[in-house]
Amino acid sequence: MKVFDVVILGGGASGLMCAAHLNRHSDLQVAVIEGNTKVGAKLKISGGGKCNITNVDVRPIHFLGDEDLIKSTLKHFSKEDLLRLLERHGLEPVIRKGRYYFCPKSSDEIISILKRLSGKSKFFYNEKIKSVSREDGGCRVQTDRGLYQSRHVVVATGGASFVTLGASDIGLKIAREFGHEIIAFAPSLVGLTLQPEQFWMKALSGVSLPTRIRVDDRVIEEDTLFAHRGISGPAVLSASLYWHKGMISIDFLPGQDILRLCGGQKKQISTVMNLPKRFSKAFLEHLGMTDKPCNRLSSDELERLKQLHEYRFAPAGTFGFSKAEVSRGGVKSDEIDHKTMQSLKVEGLSFIGEVVDVTGELGGYNFQWAFSSAVVAADGIMRR
Ligand SMILES: Cc1cc2nc3c(=O)[nH]c(=O)nc-3n(C[C@H](O)[C@H](O)[C@H](O)COP(=O)(O)OP(=O)(O)OC[C@H]3O[C@@H](n4cnc5c(N)ncnc54)[C@H](O)[C@@H]3O)c2cc1C
Structure with a gap:
């Protein structure tokens, strides 16, 4: 059994940002478990390969979900914070159509920054997460290749659209197992x-x-x-x-x-x-x-x-899940601590990104949500 301080389930947008933030501000031993052979599959193909990172106008009105949670999360790590972080690491996004921030050349630019900043984490690829249980005062994660024990588990497994890119509804299954109320995923941002x-x-x-x-x-x-x-x-x-x-x-x-x-x-x-x-x-x-x-x-x-x-x-x-950019629905936010993204039912278990019942319009809102919620969770873990 592998033991870490924090185990992050999913190496997508939110999982990477969470690992990056923990690595930059703490010495916690972090593991990221990812089903694909690489991280950031959706980041890579997003925005036609240039990743629409965020939007000029990031207000809760552009999201569907709990307004208080959205407001406090976007305040904790705002669009300006995100742009400053990227600029500090050499990425100056370009604005298209007067509102959408994109990578100037390719989404690899943002992926490589997130990989670099999360470099102190241990990545486990090609490993399918099966379940999470509460054991020995922490959480235990079962994958198809082994067991992990940790005080903090962050569910960052995203939504169910684009199964070809590794998407699954495992995050909802984990939430349900712990008695969380969920709203079933439905295809969204779709024709x-x-x-x-x-x-x-x-x-x-x-x-x-x-x-x-x-x-x-x-x-x-x-x-x-x-x-x-x-x-x-x-x-x-x-x-x-x-x-x-x-x-x-x-x-x-x-x-x-x-x-x-x-x-x-x-x-x-x-x-x-x-x-x-x-x-x-x-x-x-x-x-x-x-x-x-x-x-x-x-x-x-x-x-x-x-x-x-x-x-x-x-x-x-x-047009269905195979064409949908995101999944609407997810883990209901009234059972999540808004200040830490931690479950109010299970100590040490947090939910971030698309698996939470918050979905943005088209235009960079979903990455902004993924990044902001990841930073809230990482700061919550460091405070604990
Ligand atoms: C085609 C397309 C284009 C998009 N373009 C944009 C855009 O330009 N701007 C924008 O804001 N949003 C865009 N989105 C939406 C955006 O990609 C998602 O909202 C965002 O990636 C959610 O981040 P996340 O970390 O929650 O999930 P993801 O980034 O999806 O990460 C989840 C990770 O968990 C892994 N995983 C899932 N289940 C398991 C399992 N059982 N075992 C192991 N690993 C698992 C997945 O492989 C994945 O790497 C786009 C989506 C698609 C499909």
Whole structure:
């Protein structure tokens, strides 16, 4: 049996940051157990290989979960703290679209910093975590290759999406074994499939446009991408976070008023819409209209055109876990100490990152959460 002061389960974003923080500020003996042959599989492929690290606007409104926990965690290790740490170690992220922080060249830049900073930890690769139990005043971890004993175990095993990258729901199983309440994982930040009435969008595969999507009381302004299976792109992915089987509404021409644009014009409707031709054609057809000069539109047609700003429908489902960037749900946060991320049921057991019931929109929010919660847990362990 191997004995350590801290055993971290999972060498992803949160596990690496937790190990790095413990190594930088303490002499605790830290082990990281990882099922893959390398750490940071999701960091590596994220953001198209450039890792969208965080966002210019990191406020709780961009997350789903316990607002108090999110607020205190993001305050403890903020976006500014993260950027300062990375800059101190030679990484100056670039801002894209005025809001998203990315690695300038490749996600390997952030992975290599986290690996370097967690270098004092002992890494165990290719080892599948099976269970955790309470023994001898600490926690015992059983893997498919051995046993570990430690006073502190940090569950950083992430969500269930992208099984091909090593994802599993072991974190939820561990939580459940200890009597924690959990919310089952559901695919999130994922494309949405369509009902037959919306199949007209399928013909638009490859077209992308700026949109404003409303789901319940949330409004997302970003691009929507039409795909063969349904709708995707940044706006839809973020909207999927808040979507629970109901209506969504899309404004395909945000910030403008189609009726004002048309007002008595001799120009064709498709010209004043100024949207990709394939879209205007398919949309007008769907409304049962033909393209014609605006001044020849009947009042009924003008009424139908308003749908361009409020196209309401109920998506059929999602593209599923294999395409989802994150899993919504996780270990319920009211049974976690907000100041330490430690379980309120089991001494010495903490939960960080995606396994906790906190999920961010698209745009770097999930890494920020993974890093911030990791630092809160590491500081909590050092205080204990
Ligand atoms: C394609 C894609 C792109 C993304 N892009 C972004 C982005 O640009 N910005 C952003 O903020 N977020 C992005 N995300 C989300 C982000 O990757 C996750 O939210 C984040 O990695 C969560 O960190 P974590 O440490 O909780 O989990 P992970 O980083 O997933 O780490 C969990 C680790 O635990 C290991 N593990 C799991 N089960 C076991 C087991 N039984 N035994 C041993 N090891 C196990 C896994 O192999 C993994 O290494 C993206 C996700 C995907 C899938």
